[in-house]
Amino acid sequence: MLLWIATVQAASLQLQLERRELVEGQTMTAQLVLTDATVAAPPEISVPDGLQLRFAGQKVSSFINNFRSSQALIFSYELVALRPGSYTLGPVQVESSVGKLKAAAVSLQVSARSSSERLVATLGEGDSYEGQVRVYQLHFETARPLVDAVWSPPEAPGFSPEAAVEPMQAKDSRVDGGTTLAIHDLYFPIRFAAAGKRVVPGGVLQARFALARSRQRQPFFGLDRFGDVQEEIFSAEPLPVVVKALPTEGRPADFSGFIGQLSLSAVASATQLSVGDTVTIQLNLSGNAPLAGIKLPALQGSGFKVYDDQPVAEAKLVAGQIVATASYKRAVVAQQPGTLEIPSVSLSYFDPITGAYQNVRSAPILLNVSGTASSAQVASFAEKPPAATEVDVLxxxxxxxxxxxxxxxxxxxxxxxxxxxxxxxxxxxxLLPHLRPRPREVVATPTLSLDNLPAQPEARLAALDLIFRQAIARRLGTPEENLRREQLGALGEHAAAAEQVYRALEAARYRGDSPDGLEASVRRIVEQLQ
Amino acid sequence: MILLLCSLLYASPAESWTQAAEAAARGDYGAAATQYRELLQQNVIHEDIYYNLGNSLYRQNQLGEAVLAWRRAAVLAPRDPDIQANLAFARRKLRDDLAPVDNSPWFAPWQSFLSVGEGCYLGAALMGAGLVILGLRRRLPGSPEAPAALLFALGTLVWGGALLQDRRSDAGVVLAEEVSVSSELSGGVELFRLHLGAEVELGERVGGYCLIRLPDGRKGWVLEDKLGSVDPRAPFPAGANRAAPG
Structure with a gap:
């Protein structure tokens, strides 16, 4: 809902709250409205202890009031009520583009939340140490029907979520005074990165409660997808923590880096074997903090060879506590007969409960090896040794x-x-050849000559006509087929003779006159025209 | 004289590259990042520069900008195993568990594995092969027109997909610690919140806001200046100025 009501004044600053009364843990929007002015950065609003303010965004709104255009820069903040009490927010003063502007202070009343609905954060008991993994727990109880809940674990410099252990959610219920309370817990492992005084900010629970449905509204075909819900945000109080540095005094040289409680055991797959046989020694570590990256010292001794395998580490949350195990397998090949002692393995760690460095040690294992030493040589060459170990990931x-x-x-x-x-x-x-205009096809025609005229009379006459026309056309430079009688005049001194031959040819072709003498006339004119 | 002054004031790309490597070697990742940014401003766009910029930003705990730089490097070299390894490493540190956004066109899913340049050259090569076959069809046995047409069409699709991807900048990365995603541009309901490094699809931009879409289909409006586009040619956001509360 837009809180800002357009009581317009030139270049003003107003601090507005969505409500003036809150219940502890609830969240609402606070807005700082800057009218007809700009600022370089979102203004900072100091809040009293017991409230928490987070910048949530800004927007620009333009409006016209009394025929005057104005623009408002609205900064939104998320205000969380952490503790009950009476508070005053502001006054807020900003250096704007038109000079200093001041927003009046606003008061806010935070009442205590019902004791049955509270988000409580705990970190367990005992001191915290640099590098230690601890479980941050958020506990929430409610009597209202909870539709869903979104957890936001705390984030701040100085600690980080522990990637090796998945967070865990748990649901339960209990009856208190005839009322059934739903219990929701979030367990979130965090690792303290550095020593010093820290404050773990409160985790946040965004809960949506189902509201009682009105009687008129019935489920749609049995699906109550349109039921009203109310969203509320619960914030846990910050937890101050003093993270201690690990003591340097008394730190063993083989300190493994593990902080917590630790136990170590060793088991052999067999204790009776022959020379050259392989037995698997399994070393099992278990503790209440992640064990990935913890290295065990090598098995050392005489009469056997050892091949390491890749360790398998696992960590999970069980009932809010970290349960971590790591299994290290060593393949031991007996090389001489007799009783072989697989020596114990020890590991140093830091116990945060006692505040001192401790040491765990596995029991030694005795192996009875039969056979002779030479068979070990044969076996060692005949058998393929166990697979080489992979590079340790540190x-x-x-x-x-x-x-x-x-x-x-x-x-x-x-x-x-x-x-x-x-x-x-x-x-x-x-494609080019197909695109160019095709040259006219040249049809081969028999070469006509006055020396080899056809014998057949009609063909002979046609040949004479053609030879005559070709000679005229050559002389005039025009295509033979376009030659017209009128063009004969252009032959100059030969025009009359050509006209005479032309008429004689026409007479022979169309009137049937005798073609005798035509051959000599055509020969004469052709020779004259050449 | 002016040229001499210019050469003194502005380092050449090779000098910037060397200075960046030297700065990184002595642990001054801020100076290294500045040099890599200068190289990008000089329009020397290469996956190695974005990769090194991502590394330098990561060393300065600027996870969002580092993810953006590696995403841009991945656009230029999608199959580079180092870039993918660093991206995977960074994604494990992000607060929001979102699937990576694939901004290849729907009709060219292979663009997830090809850079724009590779897609263009591959498409052109396919089209060129189709044309060569058509040009030589009289000298080839059988009827090569059909495979030639298929090659040409496939090449057109590949080239077109690459060109379309080159013109799209519809994936982005959240660069603020936390951003609020609202149902409306101004006001509306706050739908959900995203955190540093979250990878989203970018939609239309209106009045300083951008419509984003998550891989699971959720949509909402976010202030545009809280996001960075994975388009390698876009100016890289200035990290120091982005620490405003979000």
Missing amino acids: GEDILPLRTATLPSASPTGSWAWILLIPGAGLLLAE
Whole structure:
């Protein structure tokens, strides 16, 4: 809901609250409205102890009032009531583009929440140490029907979520004074990164409660998807923690880095074996903190060879406590007969309860080995030794920087069209002949000559006509088929003779006159025109 | 004289690259990041620069900007195992558990494995091969027109997919510690919140707000300046100025 009511004044600053009364743990929106002015950064509002304020965003709103256009810069904050009491928020003063502006203080009343609904954060008992993993617990009880809940674990410098252990949620219920209370717990392992005074900020629970449905509204085909819900936010109180540094005094040289309680046991897959046989020694670590990365010392002794296997570590939350196990397998190959003693293995760790370094030690294992020493040699060459162990993983990090010579810019594909040129050229060469206008087909015609005229009279006459026309056309430079009688005048001194031959040819072809003498006339005019 | 002054004031790309490596070697990752940013401003766009910028930002605990830099590097070199390894490492540290956003066009899913340049050249090569076959069809046995047309069409699709991906910048990374996602541009209901490094799909932009979409289909409006686009050609956000509360 937009809180801001347009009581417009030029360049003003107002601090507005959604409500003036809150219940402990509830959250509401506070807005700082800056009218007709701008600021470089979101203004900071100091809040009294017992309240928490988080910047939630800003927006610009334009409006017209009394025919005057104004613009408001609205900064939104999320205000969380941590403890009951009477509070005053502000006054707020900002340096704006038009000078200093001041918003009046507003009062706020926070009442105590019902004791049955409370989000409580705990971190267990005992001191905390640098590098230690502890379980941050958020506990919530409610008598109202809870539709769903979204947990927000705390985040702050100085500690980080422990990646090796998954957070755990648990639900339960109990009856208190005839009222059934639903209990929700979140267990969130965190690791303290550095020593010093820390404050673990309160975790947040965003809960949605089902509201009682009105009688008129009936479930839609049995599905109550349209029921009203009310969302509330519960914040746990911050937990001050003093994180101690691990004592340097008395720190053993083989300190494993483990902080917590630890136990160690060793088991052999067999105690009766022959020379050259392999027996698996399994060393089991169990503790209340993650064991990944913890290395056990090597098994040392005479009369046997040892091959390490990759350890298997696991950590999970059980009933709010970390249960971690790690299994280390050692393949031991007996090399000489007799009684072999697999020595004990010890590990140093820090116990935060006693505040001192401790040591766990496995019991030694005795193996009865039969056979002779020579058979060990045979066995050791005949048998394939156990698989080599993988490289121990001590930590994880990003891959290193690249320091080769400066690369040129990545190809963008702007020159890709060049790849089309060969194919396009080939295709064009293929298509060009089909695109050019085709030259006229030259029909081979028999060469006519006055020396070899056909014998048949009609063919002879046609040949004479054609030879005559070709000679005229050559002389005039026009196509033979376009030759007209009127063009004969252009022959100059030969025009009359050509006209005479033309008439004689027409007379012979169309009137049936005798073609005798035509051959000599045509020969004469052709020779004259050449 | 002016040229001399310019050469003194502005380091060449090779000098910036060397200075960045030297700064990183002595642990001054802030100076290294500045040099890598300068290289990008000089329009030297390469996955190695974004990769090293991501590493430098990560060393300064700027996880959001580091994810953005690695995402941009991955756009330029999608199959680079180092980039993918660093991205996977960084994603394990993010608060929001979201599936990575794939911004390849729907009709060209192979663009997830190809850079824009690779897609363009591959598409052009396929089209070129189709044209060559058509040009030589009289000298080839059988009827090569059908495979030539298929190659040409496939090349058009590949090239088109690459060009379309090049013109889209619809994936982004949240650069603020926490952003509020609302149902409306101004006011509305706060739907959910995202945190530093969350990878989202970017939609339309209106009045300083951007419509985002999560892989599970949820949508909402976010202040645009809280997001960074994975488009490698876009100016890289200035990290120091982005520490405002979100």
